[in-house]
Amino acid sequence: ELEDRLKGLDTTPAKTLRSTKWLNHPDDIPMSALMMDRYLNFGLTREELMSNKPIIGIAQSGSDLAPCNRYHLTLAKRVREGIRTAGGIAIEFPTHPIQESSRRPTATLDRNLSYLSLVELLYAYPFDGVVLLTGCDKTTPACLMAAATVNIPAICLNVGPMLNGYDKRELIGSGTVVWKARELHAAGELDDEGVVEMVTKGTPSAGHCNTMGTASTMNALAEALGMALPGSAAIPAPYKERQQCAYKTGLQIVEMVHADRKPSDIMTREAFENAIVANTAIGGSTNAPIHLIAIAKHMGVPLNLDDWDTLGHDLPLLLNVQPAGQNLCEEYYRAGGLPAIMAELLDQGKLHADILTANGKTMRQNVAGKHSWDRDTIKSYAEPLMRQAGFLHLKGNLFDSAIMKASVISPAFHAAFLENSADPNAFECRAVVFDGPEDYKARIDTAHVDARTILVMRGTGPLGYPGAAEVVNMTAPGHLLKAGLAYSLPCIGDGRQSGTSGSPSILNASPEAAANGNLAILRDGDVLRVDLTKRRVDMQVSDAEIAERREALMAKGGYQMVESHTPYQDFFRREVGPLSEGMVFERAVKFQRVAQR
Ligand code: FES
Numbered sequence: 302e303l304e305d306r307l308k309g310l311d312t313t314p315a316k317t318l319r320s321t322k323w324l325n326h327p328d329d330i331p332m333s334a335l336m337m338d339r340y341l342n343f344g345l346t347r348e349e350l351m352s353n354k355p356i357i358g359i360a361q362s363g364s365d366l367a368p369c370n371r372y373h374l375t376l377a378k379r380v381r382e383g384i385r386t387a388g389g390i391a392i393e394f395p396t397h398p399i400q401e402s403s404r405r406p407t408a409t410l411d412r413n414l415s416y417l418s419l420v421e422l423l424y425a426y427p428f429d430g431v432v433l434l435t436g437c438d439k440t441t442p443a444c445l446m447a448a449a450t451v452n453i454p455a456i457c458l459n460v461g462p463m464l465n466g467y468d469k470r471e472l473i474g475s476g477t478v479v480w481k482a483r484e485l486h487a488a489g490e491l492d493d494e495g496v497v498e499m500v501t502k503g504t505p506s507a508g509h510c511n512t513m514g515t516a517s518t519m520n521a522l523a524e525a526l527g528m529a530l531p532g533s534a535a536i537p538a539p540y541k542e543r544q545q546c547a548y549k550t551g552l553q554i555v556e557m558v559h560a561d562r563k564p565s566d567i568m569t570r571e572a573f574e575n576a577i578v579a580n581t582a583i584g585g586s587t588n589a590p591i592h593l594i595a596i597a598k599h600m601g602v603p604l605n606l607d608d609w610d611t612l613g614h615d616l617p618l619l620l621n622v623q624p625a626g627q628n629l630c631e632e633y634y635r636a637g638g639l640p641a642i643m644a645e646l647l648d649q650g651k652l653h654a655d656i657l658t659a660n661g662k663t664m665r666q667n668v669a670g671k672h673s674w675d676r677d678t679i680k681s682y683a684e685p686l687m688r689q690a691g692f693l694h695l696k697g698n699l700f701d702s703a704i705m706k707a708s709v710i711s712p713a714f715h716a717a718f719l720e721n722s723a724d725p726n727a728f729e730c731r732a733v734v735f736d737g738p739e740d741y742k743a744r745i746d747t748a749h750v751d752a753r754t755i756l757v758m759r760g761t762g763p764l765g766y767p768g769a770a771e772v773v774n775m776t777a778p779g780h781l782l783k784a785g786l787a788y789s790l791p792c793i794g795d796g797r798q799s800g801t802s803g804s805p806s807i808l809n810a811s812p813e814a815a816a817n818g819n820l821a822i823l824r825d826g827d828v829l830r831v832d833l834t835k836r837r838v839d840m841q842v843s844d845a846e847i848a849e850r851r852e853a854l855m856a857k858g859g860y861q862m863v864e865s866h867t868p869y870q871d872f873f874r875r876e877v878g879p880l881s882e883g884m885v886f887e888r889a890v891k892f893q894r895v896a897q898r
């Protein structure tokens with residue numbers, strides 16, 4: 302169908318291409334020659350560059366340093382063939398690599414760095430359109446943020462999830478297995494060797510994490526926004542369909558340039574609302590609100606955490622993939638991928654159906670009737686995995702804003718904390734407070750933690766742990782686990798969380814301790830009341846006492862954070878906003894549609 306359209310396409314663009322300003326100055330041929338000559342020295346010809354063919358960037362971040370995206374190197378070749386076939390010229394280039402698990406202090410720090418550098422590249426070079434190769438967690442939002450700012454025709458192509466991991470017949474999910482192994486290790490049920498073996502079974506092939514972690518989430522949301530081909534997000538990296546999809550994406554971007562279909566035509570308020578709705582149905586990551594708000598800010602679309610609660614909380618979980626469910630991404634893909642999820646939502650009138658997507662069709666045209674055949678993996682709307690599975694947006698006297706994912710509260714936690722409480726939607730606990738992950742590691746086994754403790758992690762927001770650490774995953778101490786504690790303790794943090802813990806995790810609290818939010822004055826033993834109906838978390842400390850503690854905090858110069866270790870960390874801290882606002886560089890937001898300048 303697409304190829305038919307391309308055959309019938311008038312390849313003479315209606316207006317001069319953006320790249321022509323660089324490469325074909327009729328009134329300044331020496332300038333054209335200068336701009337062009339280095340592109341010739343690897344074999345492109347003057348005719349190709351001066352024939353007004355669309356110049357398409359292939360932005361990829363695969364390298365030995367970024368293993369999750371390393372398969373970009375292969376996919377880019379197939380994208381290039383698509384671009385060529387459709388009459389474009391491909392210019393492939395590397396973007397800032399991000400390696401999620403070994404980058405210190407945290408890979409989130411790099412999202413904005415990658416964003417800034419990609420904006421510069423797309424603005425400054427002769428691109429008419431770009432294929433954004435995405436994948437590992439922050440690489441996808443970084444690309445979409447840059448596409449929003451620059452606003453040239455752009456389409457995402459995910460690297461694709463890894464194949465399923467297995468231990469014998471048991472599924473092992475990348476990323477989430479770490480938390481399971483940690484718990485078994487702490488309880489003495491797994492030795493050191495066993496931990497390494499178990500964890501590495503979760504990463505059996507090329508691709509990004511095979512769970513519904515941040516990578517699968519953000520690529521599903523790219524598709525839900527309309528910024529990727531329908532059905533593309535879930536295809537496992539090594540499958541043949543992934544390479545075929547790379548080729549089709551290359552064809553598509555050339556068509557998008559001719560149609561002048563830009564991010565601003567696709568990433569509208571309605572598209573962001575669709576993405577929020579989709580996120581609940583897939584059981585998406587708690588990092589999604591941060592990244593989606595960041596993309597919206599750079600697109601100039603108003604979006605906030607109340608929107609996430611209002612539009613997303615009440616919806617059901619449809620996708621049975623870890624961490625909220627049981628399966629992994631191979632099942633997700635074979636069950637129909639995101640279009641099968643969207644088809645359920647479409648039937649219920651939960652989507653803006655008539656909005657434009659990258660392929661020039663509407664969301665409805667892309668997903669209508671694509672219901673799953675596999676009801677174990679993708680549930681029907683009538684019989685979901687869980688009802689009301691979205692995020693709650695919490696406020697109170699401890700912070701102005703934090704989110705909680707409702708879909709991961711375990712039945713054991715529910716039975717222990719909520720069923721016997723006077724209000725089955727509220728509970729109280731004593732806080733044990735840690736200043737960062739190092740403090741947690743040092744003290745978790747000796748601190749006064751019991752079965753009614755709420756674990757608090759502070760100093761881990763965008764300023765405190767520059768970039769916001771993904772460390773609000775706190776397991777109970779070994780003595781409680783050995784005694785058979787059947788649920789994870791509730792936790793609160795001004796940082797982020799990876800995977801799931803099966804308990805209420807109150808995350809991304811803003812303002813963070815390092816910005817002298819009230820988390821900074823919380824003490825061990827303070828009672829916290831969490832009221833899910835009222836969407837509040839309050840420390841049971843009088844206003845007078847709060848004022849006194851705040852005064853004392855400010856008198857000693859505020860919350861003490863570690864110093865910056867690199868120039869960029871320092872730059873980041875001076876420019877960044879809170880997690881509740883997408884953790885963007887606030888002064889960057891005013892630069893919009895820069896390619897049109
Ligand atoms: Fe790269 Fe999960 S760590 S995708």
Ligand code: MG
Nearest residue numbers: 438514515799
């Ligand atoms: Mg992660």
